[in-house]
Amino acid sequence: MVSVKMLKPYYIKTDKEYVRIVLAYQYFSVVINEKDYQFIPIEANEFRINRRTQKVENVDAKFAFQNGKEVVYLTLAKLITLPDFLQQLHSIASSYYINDDKENDENDIVENGFESAIIMEELEKMNVRRLIDKALDERNEQAFNELIKYL
Secondary structure (H helix, E strand, O other): OEEEEEEOOOEEEEOOOEEEEEOOOOOEEEEEOOEEEEEEOOOOOEEEEEOOOOOEOOOOOEEEEEEOOEEEEEEHHHHHOOOOHHHHHHHHHHHHOOOHHHHHHHHHHHHHHHHHHHHHHHHHHHHHHHHHHHHHHOOOHHHHHHHHOOO
16 A cells, blocks of 8 residues: 655746656655655656646656665656545645636736727717817807817
């Protein structure tokens, strides 16, 4: 039976596509058949997760764990099958994911900005027309000529 005892990133790197959770000694350990095994970085040393799909990309990576002189290798594909491993991994990386809803919200803000500008322009034109009507009612030729320039 394999279970995750501790999973903490040494550091986290991000680029446009991936979140890379880099591991080091004493930051990752598992329990195998009631024995504690510490991660040792002799094979793979990072988890690579796609920021958009939130999928672990390097499932073929082999991680080494040591207990005394005994070294055990586990692939990331095997680790993913552990009950709490994937949950812990995603809780570490979740703040780095790219949420398409955020992009949609940004697009909505831009669209709303354009709509607001159009509405403001219409309101200004309506206001100028009202002022022109007022100038006509008061027979104020100077105000009328000045306001016509704004149409």
